[in-house]
Amino acid sequence: SPYLLQEQFLHKSTVLVLQENKDASMGVILNLPTSDVFSLQINNDTNADFVVRYGGPSSFTEAIDDLAKSGFGTVETIDHGDEPMIWLHCAAGLKFLRTGKPLLAGDENGVWTCTTEQVRQAIDFGFAAVDDFMLVKGLCLWEKEAGSGGIQGQVMEGNLEMVPPE
Numbered sequence: 091s092p093y094l095l096q097e098q099f100l101h102k103s104t105v106l107v108l109q110e111n112k113d114a115s116m117g118v119i120l121n122l123p124t125s126d127v128f129s130l131q132i133n134n135d136t137n138a139d140f141v142v143r144y145g146g147p148s149s150f151t152e153a154i155d156d157l158a159k160s161g162f163g164t165v166e167t168i169d170h171g172d173e174p175m176i177w178l179h180c181a182a183g184l185k186f187l188r189t190g191k192p193l194l195a196g197d198e199n200g201v202w203t204c205t206t207e208q209v210r211q212a213i214d215f216g217f218a219a220v221d222d223f224m225l226v227k228g229l230c231l232w233e234k235e236a237g238s239g240g241i242q243g244q245v246m247e248g249n250l251e252m253v254p255p256e
Contacts, residue, residue, distance in 0.1 A: 099144065104253070105230060106178075106201060107241060108193065115232040115240035118145035118176070120224065128175075128225055130206065132214045140220060142175065146230030149174075177204045178224040187217060200255075 099122060109116040126142040179190065180201050189212050190204025204223075212218035234240045244250040 099146075100230070100250075105241070105250070106193075108229065110240065110242070112234065114234055115242065116229055117241060118178075118226045118229050119143070120145075120178075120226070124227075126227075130210060130213075132210055138213055138220050140223065140225045143224055143226045145176075145226040145228040148229050148231045175225055175227040177206065177209055178202070178226060179204060179218075179222050181218060181222045184212060184218055184222060187212070189217070 099119065103119045104121045105117040106120055107115060107117040120143065122144040123141045124144050128140045128142055130138045130140065132138050177190070178193070178201055184190070184204075185198065185202060189208050190202040192198055193201045193203050209218075209223055212222075213220065232240045232244060234243070241250065245252060
């Protein structure tokens with residue numbers, strides 16, 4: 091795999107594809123926690139600490155407009171930094187309570203995105219735990235040339251493989 095030497099962060103990574111269009115594929119790595127912690131005040135005397143995950147080397151700032159046009163969920167800038175981070179969850183109870191919205195419009199069973207305030211309220215009211223959420227910073231972009239390439243091109247070349255959605 092070319093990722094062993096050039097882009098080691100992709101070796102044995104799980105990537106969630108956010109957008110696929112004629113120009114590029116966009117996704118976030120889900121299984122690379124960083125040493126950064128985001129502390130969220132839940133109520134007057136409780137904080138919840140979330141490990142910030144490394145989503146990839148590209149910035150959400152560069153991609154927010156494209157994501158918005160594709161029906162992608164909420165991307166917000168967390169207070170203590172200038173780089174937007176995204177909250178993700180896949181908890182059935184939170185989906186039932188309509189905490190956030192589907193990552194892909196109409197995909198009620200898939201991954202959802204939400205705001206910091208929604209995370210705070212879900213934990214404060216006892217509907218969720220810290221482990222129900224992921225906080226991701228950065229993303230991966232695979233550009234396409236003449237309609238080919240992108241993440242699908244990486245799969246076809248054997249550099250990446252698809253895993254079952256479950």
